[in-house]
Amino acid sequence: MSSAPEILTLGAPRLFQGLTRLQRLDLSAHRTHHRTPPRLSLRELAALAEEVDLRGRGGAAFPFARKLTAVAQAAERRGVRPVVLVNATEGEPASAKDKALLARTPHLVLDGAVLAARALGAREIVVGVTDGGVPERSLRSAVQESGTAGSMRVVHLPERFITGEGGALVRGVNGETPIPPGRKVRAAESGVDGLPTLLSNAETFAQLAVLAELGPEGYRTAGTQAEPGTVLLTVTVPGRGRVVVETPAGVPLAEVLRRCGVTAGQGVMVGGYHGAWLTPAKAAAAVVSRESMSEAGAALGAGIIVPLEGGTCPLGEVARVAAYLGAESAGQCGPCRLGLPAIARSFSALAAGNGGTEAMVAVEQASAVVRGRGACHHPDGATRFLLSALDTFSDDVAAHLAQGGCGRPVRGLLPVPGEVPGEEVSEAKSGLRLTVDWSRCAGHGLCGHIVPELVQLDVFGYPMLSDAPVPARHLRDAVHAADMCPALALGLSRAPAPSGRGRTTV
CATH class of the missing domain: 3.40.50.11540 (NADH-ubiquinone oxidoreductase 51kDa subunit)
Structure with a gap:
């Protein structure tokens, strides 16, 4: 409530x-x-x-x-x-x-x-x-x-x-x-x-x-000639949550943020999770109006403004939202039911630093595939938001590709239902890693369907695993995938196992 x-x-x-x-x-x-x-x-x-x-x-x-x-x-x-x-x-x-x-x-x-x-x-x-x-x-x-x-x-x-x-x-x-x-x-x-x-x-x-x-x-005594009146904005402020601001149209966005006690930080999301990101420079030049936001490459939409302050990983923040948007599918068409979760998994792999260039390419290609093909505009809006993040945070993308990450935790600054705003959500690790006994693996591909967040399948149906520890929230599914492996090839180990080592059960 x-x-x-x-x-x-x-x-x-x-x-x-x-x-x-x-x-x-x-x-x-x-x-x-x-x-x-x-x-x-x-x-x-x-x-x-x-x-x-x-x-x-x-x-x-x-x-x-x-x-x-x-x-x-x-x-x-x-x-x-x-x-x-x-x-x-x-x-x-x-x-x-x-x-x-x-x-x-x-x-x-x-x-x-x-x-x-x-x-x-x-x-x-x-x-x-x-x-x-x-x-x-x-x-x-x-x-x-x-x-x-x-x-x-x-x-x-x-x-x-x-x-x-x-x-x-x-x-x-x-x-x-x-x-x-x-x-x-x-x-x-x-x-x-x-x-x-x-x-x-x-x-x-x-x-x-x-x-x-x-x-x-x-x-008309408030606002601009083209857009008279006031506008309601919802600004997410760390430590305060959502602050609803009534402002005349035409006021600089920077002034709205200043009055809320925040800055543009690493970038500003405008228009919500079907909206787009503005770089700090674009946010500094924008005013609160449909025309100005359009010129900056965004849309005022329902008046949602979320500045992303420093000290958090932008890609990790966006990956959380990508997973949420994928789960919010109505489940009635392929682009939404299958496409968005797949895009979210690729984005999460990119954010985790274990997906490489392939993960970024997968996000871009899958976004192009689902765009305009959904039963509603959810796939279009979600992919617009994600692709805008890749563009706005291009330096962070480069760091994740080159170094496996940016070194910052994910603080949970973008609101996602069920999470405590501002609480660090850097993944709790189980200390266990998925391993494969390649002498047994027959490429059934079942593991990739049971726990797609952790297992990607190559073109032949064989699993591609990361050396990163299994996040605690996925441990149950990882154990289930190991138990269900028809060839008894998938297992869990407390240290990366060399190829061909036997299966370690937990």
Whole structure:
């Protein structure tokens, strides 16, 4: 169960207005800072969003006015009432902005959803959540406080990386397994209960409420001419976890990091685990805007910012995330189910210093193979993140290839579910090594399937092993692989065994 994320504001707050002294705004406190939303027609609301070019804040930055109009047209064409769906699932481990909104200013999100629902004549409002802690409890309290319980429901879904994908969210709300549908289905045409659905994330609806309150001119008093308004960022800060920052668009990224008490360090991840890395030089020149991030070779996306400070191995950090992304596959297509885990294993071998150039080439080649062939965009986003790391940390790649490593531990600075942030995760070693009795090995290849993290197979099916000790977390699988070897050729030894030595059992 999570608590309310820490927040920070640069300049005058809008989404976080009123939180200087309060941890959460109930309905009464909310109304002292934000007026009751006006009743706007569909045309008025679409024109308002279009005038300031309001974009979705969930990652894709799709124009909100176009999405609103598409839902209205689909509903009119079919003669049905649409649905408004708020995506507050936020499955990205390094993101917390929507959780912060639900925990602290839930009524602002509801105001935006109600604005859209009234303009569309929607049947109901649905809010999808995955966090059962403070954010969800705060949201459910807000629904009761606002008296909208009859037309609004909150749906709790499993917290997974892919749950927040639009198609997966719709499936989950409809009572199906929350995984991407495997084919392109536009929520605007067929979403919740098969009805046209206005799907956008929690921050988008909060921004819509602020826009309706301030009007276009008032909204433009913050931000840039091309990208007016404020932006929510989630910055991972060592020792503090995720800090949600509200900042006007156009503020230098370096200033955001400075206010959070961190620097660009070895590089900055932008856009989450489907995003990209910026070198310290590019991070120093970038500002908080879609245009600036695009010019730097990244995308602002859902506003996720993770600076990687010194003293940790960049490749080891990324390898942890690669393994996580591989495990987060929906399991419904080859590029995701088989490709991503294979890429993660090659990346781990590179990070461990025992894969050589072959491991790096395998990452690059396999990434090219899976790109554009998945049932959803998970393979594309994951490989973009990994290839960007190889480019940004090229000096570290060279050190791992030439020296077998960079000499730094892996401190676990990139958030991965199930791990303690900032806790050193350099592998605990078992002190044992896998060995092969080559007089027995017949190349069955079973070991490579049982414990692929440790055993790579050559083109003939024979195992290729490292002299490195087996990580403690893989020891059970290594013992199982040795026990299952049909030729009794695989074993474990406390020291590298010369070729042809007998099998040592444990």
